[in-house]
Amino acid sequence: MSALLAxxxxxxxxxxxxxxxxxxxxxxxxxxxGLIGPNGAGKTTLLHTVIGVVTPTKGRVLVGGRDVTxxxxxxxxxxxxxxxxxxxxxxxxxxxxxxxxxxxxxxxxTHLLRAxxxxxxxxxxxxxxxxxxxxxxxxxxxxxxxxxxLGALKRLEVARALAISPEVLxxxxxxxxxxxxxxxxxxxxxxxxxxxxxxxxxIEHNLAKVAEICPRLVVxxxxxxxxxxxxxAVLADAAVIAAYMGKDASGRDPSHAEAxxxxx
Amino acid sequence: xxxxxxxxxxxxxxxxxxxxxxxxxxxxxxxxxxxxHAAFFGTGAYAAALVAGGLPLPAVLLVAGLFACALxxxxxVASLRVRxxxxxxxxxxxxxxxxxxxxKQGFLGAEMGLTDIPDHGLGDLGFVGLCLALVAxxxxxxxxxxxxxxxxxxxxxxxxxRTARTLGINAAAYKLAAFxxxxxxxxxxxxxxAYFTRFIIPGAFGFTVSISILTMxxxxxxxxxxxxxxxxxxxxxxxxxxxxxxxxxxxxxGALIVLTMRFAPGGLAGVVAAVKARxxxxxxx
Numbered sequence: 001m002s003a004l005l006a007x008x009x010x011x012x013x014x015x016x017x018x019x020x021x022x023x024x025x026x027x028x029x030x031x032x033x034g035l036i037g038p039n040g041a042g043k044t045t046l047l048h049t050v051i052g053v054v055t056p057t058k059g060r061v062l063v064g065g066r067d068v069t070x071x072x073x074x075x076x077x078x079x080x081x082x083x084x085x086x087x088x089x090x091x092x093x094x095x096x097x098x099x100x101x102x103x104x105x106x107x108x109x110t111h112l113l114r115a116x117x118x119x120x121x122x123x124x125x126x127x128x129x130x131x132x133x134x135x136x137x138x139x140x141x142x143x144x145x146x147x148x149x150l151g152a153l154k155r156l157e158v159a160r161a162l163a164i165s166p167e168v169l170x171x172x173x174x175x176x177x178x179x180x181x182x183x184x185x186x187x188x189x190x191x192x193x194x195x196x197x198x199x200x201x202x203i204e205h206n207l208a209k210v211a212e213i214c215p216r217l218v219v220x221x222x223x224x225x226x227x228x229x230x231x232x233a234v235l236a237d238a239a240v241i242a243a244y245m246g247k248d249a250s251g252r253d254p255s256h257a258e259a260x261x262x263x264x
Numbered sequence: 265x266x267x268x269x270x271x272x273x274x275x276x277x278x279x280x281x282x283x284x285x286x287x288x289x290x291x292x293x294x295x296x297x298x299x300x301h302a303a304f305f306g307t308g309a310y311a312a313a314l315v316a317g318g319l320p321l322p323a324v325l326l327v328a329g330l331f332a333c334a335l336x337x338x339x340x341v342a343s344l345r346v347r348x349x350x351x352x353x354x355x356x357x358x359x360x361x362x363x364x365x366x367x368k369q370g371f372l373g374a375e376m377g378l379t380d381i382p383d384h385g386l387g388d389l390g391f392v393g394l395c396l397a398l399v400a401x402x403x404x405x406x407x408x409x410x411x412x413x414x415x416x417x418x419x420x421x422x423x424x425x426r427t428a429r430t431l432g433i434n435a436a437a438y439k440l441a442a443f444x445x446x447x448x449x450x451x452x453x454x455x456x457x458a459y460f461t462r463f464i465i466p467g468a469f470g471f472t473v474s475i476s477i478l479t480m481x482x483x484x485x486x487x488x489x490x491x492x493x494x495x496x497x498x499x500x501x502x503x504x505x506x507x508x509x510x511x512x513x514x515x516x517x518g519a520l521i522v523l524t525m526r527f528a529p530g531g532l533a534g535v536v537a538a539v540k541a542r543x544x545x546x547x548x549x
Contacts, residue, residue, distance in 0.1 A: 077429065109416070
């Protein structure tokens with residue numbers, strides 16, 4: 001069985017700093033993988049390497065068995081990878097609806113000639129409204145991103161990424177900045193989407209939330225993968241507990257609230 | 265009947281309008297600041313001057329546009345490798361290189377330029393009609409592009425190139441498309457200029473021309489077609505009607521750029537939109 005997404009021995013250096021020191025993992029179709037680790041562990045860099053914003057010094061990224069390491073970000077997006085940004089990046093010159101409409105028109109924007117000859121946005125707008133409703137920000141459709149609270153911008157990121165109908169959704173802390181009601185609701189939405197067939201990687205600091213919706217976890221620490229397996233097994237792993245809690249705390253149950261607090 | 269003076273006014277305004285509409289597409293729609301638009305204008309003018317003797321007018325316009333956009337494609341490809349803020353410097357360099365190279369080419373007439381460019385054969389009224397028709401066509405074309413999905417993609421690239429890429433938009437292709445279309449329009453404007461003056465010299469395509477066109481785009485409101493049209497007409501006619509303004513033209517343009525950037529970054533279009541929003545009943549809190 002070939003994995004939908006595979007990362008092989010990826011090494012990323014920024015100047016003298018090693019952000020990722022040979023990380024490998026693979027992801028099967030339909031999985032919902034939680035990517036966790038302390039701040040600065042390299043989680044965001046790993047997602048950026050998968051989408052192609054960061055080019056690895058060494059190693060490969062494969063999508064459906066095909067080496068995409070040399071492919072541009074936009075080509076990877078067209079292969080079905082979508083990313084939500086931890087630090088939100090809405091198009092500030094467009095309305096919330098247009099942000100998602102643009103993404104929903106990926107079939108038109110892919111080919112320049114088709115883009116030049118297509119004017120109607122009706123179908124894409126309808127799709128965008130559905131997605132805004134799905135993530136719960138339909139009321140903001142006509143607003144400018146500048147007036148939205150952070151929680152709504154986070155959900156805009158998710159709606160926009162979903163609009164390109166991705167096979168793999170890379171979510172960089174989509175729940176951070178949301179209140180607990182919003183977070184619970186969006187987490188449930190993500191779980192539903194996963195159940196409908198979208199494969200996901202979720203970076204999240206709130207361990208309780210991760211444990212709730214992710215059956216499998218990969219843990220990074222200092223640019224290295226220190227654990228990979230079922231959520232229960234990983235959260236009981238001594239190395240993981242040490243990375244999160246410091247050496248003294250090994251032996252305590254990391255899945256309760258204090259662990260998530262310490263991680264945030 | 266219209267006299268020679270009116271024909272001159274229509275021709276000069278039309279040529280500037282074509283240049284401004286093309287630059288608005290590159291800088292306004294797609295966010296690529298170009299300080300070398302005159303190089304593509306000049307390429308079109310020289311290409312037209314060289315082939316005007318052997319080809320019918322529509323073919324000359326086409327050839328001029330194609331030569332200009334070939335250079336545009338070249339500059340575009342080269343500029344994909346420079347960081348956004350260096351694109352302005354690169355294109356400015358292209359402008360200087362263009363004038364410098366043309367000055368040394370014997371077959372382009374060197375410093376003396378090319379003379380005896382054939383008559384367009386349309387008559388005065390016909391030429392005025394051609395100018396106005398071309399401006400109308402180009403305004404329509406850019407209007408269509410703005411509302412098409414290509415314009416939507418341009419806006420995304422101008423707003424945040426990296427994010428546009430993550431949504432499957434090939435930012436490089438979009439930037440090249442903007443360069444190719446915008447410089448094609450500049451090439452056609454060059455051909456009209458060659459037919460109009462019937463002799464061209466390298467100095468007519470210098471840096472001040474690039475800056476003048478950019479001023480029209482900025483003052484009109486980057487990306488706004490009607491704003492740029494109004495600004496191009498006003499900024500072309502003012503120096504024609506006032507001797508004082510003509511003497512201090514560059515000073516005026518420079519001051520306008522600074523004032524627009526500082527107080528009304530949206531240009532005329534931005535000011536009008538702000539006033540409309542304030543006047544509209546129920547628009548305020």
